[in-house]
Amino acid sequence: xxxxxxxxxxxxxxxxxxxxxxxxxxxxxxxxxxxxxxxxxxxxxxxxxxxxxxxxxxxxxxxxxxxxxxxxxxxxxxxxxxxxxxxxxxxxxxxxxxxxxxxxxxxxxxxxxxxxxxxxxxxxxxxxxxxxxxxxxxxxxxxxxxxxxxxxxxxxxxxxxxxxxxxxxxxxxxxxxxxxxxxxxxxxxxxxxxxxxxxxxxxxxxxxxxxxxxxxxxxxxxxxxxxxxxxxxxxxxxxxxxxxxxxxxxxxxxxxxxxxxxxxxxxxxxxxxxxxxxxxxxxxxxxxxxxxxxxxxxxxxxxxxxxxxxxxxxxxxxxxxxxxxxxxxxxxxxxxxxxxxxxxxxxxxxxxxxxxxxxxxxxxxxxxxxxxxxxxxxxxxxxxxxxxxxxxxxxxxxxxxxxxxxxxxxxxxxxxxxxxxxxxxxxxxxxxxxxxxxxxxxxxxxxxxxxxxxxxxxxxxxxxxxxxxxxxxxxxxxxxxxxxxxxxxxxxxxxxxxxxxxxxxxxxxxxxxxxxxxxxxxxxxxxxxxxxxxxxxxxxxxxxxxxxxxxxxxxxxxxxxxxxxxxxxxxxxxxxxxx
Amino acid sequence: xxxxxxxxxxxxxxxxxxxxxxxxxxxxxxxxxxxxxxxxxxxxxxxxxxxxxxxxxxxxxxxxxxxxxxxxxxxxxxxxxxxxxxxxxxxxxxxxxxxxxxxxxxxxxxxxxxxxxxxxxxxxxxxxxxxxxxxxxxxxxxxxxxxxxxxxxxxxxxxxxxxxxxxxxxxxxxxxxxxxxxxxxxxxxxxxxxxxxxxxxxxxxxxxxxxxxxxxxxxxxxxxxxxxxxxxxxxxxxxxxxxxxxxxxxxxxxxxxxxxxxxxxxxxxxxxxxxxxxxxxxxxxxxxxxxxxxxxxxxxxxxxxxxxxxxxxxxxxxxxx
Numbered sequence: 001x002x003x004x005x006x007x008x009x010x011x012x013x014x015x016x017x018x019x020x021x022x023x024x025x026x027x028x029x030x031x032x033x034x035x036x037x038x039x040x041x042x043x044x045x046x047x048x049x050x051x052x053x054x055x056x057x058x059x060x061x062x063x064x065x066x067x068x069x070x071x072x073x074x075x076x077x078x079x080x081x082x083x084x085x086x087x088x089x090x091x092x093x094x095x096x097x098x099x100x101x102x103x104x105x106x107x108x109x110x111x112x113x114x115x116x117x118x119x120x121x122x123x124x125x126x127x128x129x130x131x132x133x134x135x136x137x138x139x140x141x142x143x144x145x146x147x148x149x150x151x152x153x154x155x156x157x158x159x160x161x162x163x164x165x166x167x168x169x170x171x172x173x174x175x176x177x178x179x180x181x182x183x184x185x186x187x188x189x190x191x192x193x194x195x196x197x198x199x200x201x202x203x204x205x206x207x208x209x210x211x212x213x214x215x216x217x218x219x220x221x222x223x224x225x226x227x228x229x230x231x232x233x234x235x236x237x238x239x240x241x242x243x244x245x246x247x248x249x250x251x252x253x254x255x256x257x258x259x260x261x262x263x264x265x266x267x268x269x270x271x272x273x274x275x276x277x278x279x280x281x282x283x284x285x286x287x288x289x290x291x292x293x294x295x296x297x298x299x300x301x302x303x304x305x306x307x308x309x310x311x312x313x314x315x316x317x318x319x320x321x322x323x324x325x326x327x328x329x330x331x332x333x334x335x336x337x338x339x340x341x342x343x344x345x346x347x348x349x350x351x352x353x354x355x356x357x358x359x360x361x362x363x364x365x366x367x368x369x370x371x372x373x374x375x376x377x378x379x380x381x382x383x384x385x386x387x388x389x390x391x392x393x394x395x396x397x398x399x400x401x402x403x404x405x406x407x408x409x410x411x412x413x414x415x416x417x418x419x420x421x422x423x424x425x426x427x428x429x430x431x432x433x434x435x436x437x438x439x440x441x442x443x444x445x446x447x448x449x450x451x452x453x454x455x456x457x458x459x460x461x462x463x464x465x466x467x468x469x470x471x472x473x474x475x476x477x478x479x480x481x482x483x484x485x486x487x488x489x490x491x492x493x494x495x496x497x498x499x500x501x502x503x504x505x506x507x508x509x510x511x512x513x514x515x516x517x518x519x520x521x522x523x524x525x526x527x528x529x530x531x532x533x534x535x536x537x538x539x540x541x542x543x544x545x546x547x548x549x550x551x552x553x554x555x556x557x558x559x560x561x562x563x564x565x566x567x568x569x570x571x572x573x574x575x576x577x578x579x
Numbered sequence: 580x581x582x583x584x585x586x587x588x589x590x591x592x593x594x595x596x597x598x599x600x601x602x603x604x605x606x607x608x609x610x611x612x613x614x615x616x617x618x619x620x621x622x623x624x625x626x627x628x629x630x631x632x633x634x635x636x637x638x639x640x641x642x643x644x645x646x647x648x649x650x651x652x653x654x655x656x657x658x659x660x661x662x663x664x665x666x667x668x669x670x671x672x673x674x675x676x677x678x679x680x681x682x683x684x685x686x687x688x689x690x691x692x693x694x695x696x697x698x699x700x701x702x703x704x705x706x707x708x709x710x711x712x713x714x715x716x717x718x719x720x721x722x723x724x725x726x727x728x729x730x731x732x733x734x735x736x737x738x739x740x741x742x743x744x745x746x747x748x749x750x751x752x753x754x755x756x757x758x759x760x761x762x763x764x765x766x767x768x769x770x771x772x773x774x775x776x777x778x779x780x781x782x783x784x785x786x787x788x789x790x791x792x793x794x795x796x797x798x799x800x801x802x803x804x805x806x807x808x809x810x811x812x813x814x815x816x817x818x819x820x821x822x823x824x825x826x827x828x829x830x831x832x833x834x835x836x837x838x839x840x841x842x843x844x845x846x847x848x849x850x851x852x853x854x855x856x857x858x859x860x861x862x863x864x865x866x867x868x869x870x871x872x873x874x875x876x877x878x879x880x881x882x883x884x885x886x887x888x889x890x891x892x893x894x895x896x897x898x899x900x
Binding site: 356358360367370406411416418454460461462468 | 846
């Protein structure tokens, strides 16, 4: 390899590095003009910024699994709800394959929290039976009413239209044969004034449901679920218009169904329309409570329905919002809710950064102590690595929504060690080559080839760890794995495009190539046992017969023809020197 | 120049050599004793001290308190929940952390206000959280799966790179050594096992193997042609490799430990319990154990694993000589 070629390739590498840095900087600069999310300051995760984090986990029946599609749908619905409540900069993401994390900066108000927490599972069921929301026996015996939660006796005669007990298996969702004796007695005993549903209760959609309406005035036996809230494509409120287009004072909720919903809803109305009250009603339940149970006034086959009743403007708006945003594909419960104080986060960040700086300073002092002038390379490489990591994080924070967490910061600080290790491996190899008696330029080239192999192998292990952790874990662990993987890649970039070319160029300066005591490649010190003057060395007796040749055998295998020639010339020179 | 560099020269040339492989029984003995002790510590202490993320419960943090008296917090919590046994820790210089069993929304708000009154701070300075018991378990379960997958992958990777499964086996044994010791010391110190600590343990995996790979790469280089050699044995070539990389191992460990130690000191002294301290302790122990095992366990074990192979048998060499 001719002198100019080495210098050329070194300069080329350095220009590539410069191009990457300028490219990333320009990308962010241009991005920040057009996109408010782009910025040179990476976004901070909740633990550093302060805020509230709510983790929701799905409520599932035994053996039921949640699909990715359902989760994605739920995430977008919750995001709509949070955004609609006026909170900006919130983040809704899935965690692993089941949980949803909602991160809200600052302290959200109770309404926002309630909106997120509301699992809001919306279902359409046919009404089978209805009565006032008190235990049925209480109508007859005043004593039971005083006892309140006593065991009221089922009194079938108190109900106006007493259906016969099931005589056959139910044939359709409106079939009164659904009502078994047991269901009937449970219904009779139900008192809407007493909490009867557990928090997070999951109802089997294939069997009837006994429940009350949200006001507790009325109780119902409902058939199996026929249409799900997720089938609603849109809902709005407005006043009913007459056929001439004039607006009336009656408020209504307008519903639009998607394809599947249109078909299912058409089937329901078709079946219910001819039936007698209350079986011509269908109930819309939200989290198991009936929010409304309108009677069917027409067969609706076009997927657009209008619900009228005793609505005013605000109650129709509430119902429309519930129908529109409430249609989560699955119910969720709050698994954890964490309020992180902003001051604590910034405390941790500040102290973490101070710790990082002290650590960095110690590393610099140690490397000056160990490697003297070479510390320039170490410090330079660390600085370049820091700049690259910072730019990458800023870009990822913009493009991928990456947030820097405390665990991530720790990952960055820890990675200082792994980054510097690459230089140590390299420098020690160079020293080994000098100990073999090579001059610095040749030593750098030989050492690089062997060191790169080691660096690649060890970085591969490190990167495998980071990638596995990132793909298979959740939450904090993921943030940490991400920074670990990122710094491993940056480490490779820096070693390839900065450390090596920089050392190549340095090895041509007099200070380093003459083996100045402060260069870190002090040839006198390095070859204390075998050194016999510049360009000469004894193939040390101390090395044992042939050991030196063997040790350099592998490097020799990897040499270019030019290098091999240089080596032969050197060996010849050594031979004469020895004699 | 530093003495370390002179040592480096002598170690490299072989004029000075630590007989690491020869005395491996001693190193194994030390390793096994420490590992057994690390297993016994948590057993004696009755298991690990799991953090709230694993136990589940409510947590309150009061910022900017003038007095960090624990009695104030205990009384405040008991005024709402008389039967509660709150766990109270001072965090940093002016924060108090109170952990209780899981409270419902109303009780938790009441406790928050009671704590604010007790310490005479604004109620906004008291942060409340609750964490379901299966949250930490979820994270850990995923981490354990990741660990198993990682170990399989990296065994394969190393076996392919070094062209022998035995290096993978030796490296994994060293890894087990590091992990057990890290967990043992963690139990001894009595820090809580938090998700942050779990992150620290996982990092040790990567670091321990990384460190071993660097040593093994030199071993691979030195033992390339050893089976044809008449003057040297497999064991002595491995020993030379360990000696030659000794300075690197020490330098790397010092460099890796310095930032971690600085986080540990600042984390433990100034910040108290928290992510920084937990990760840093796990890493601190892990790096030291990892350095020991990469020098004294992995290489010697590899010798034991390979020496039985006929081509490396020391007897064959002596017979020729």
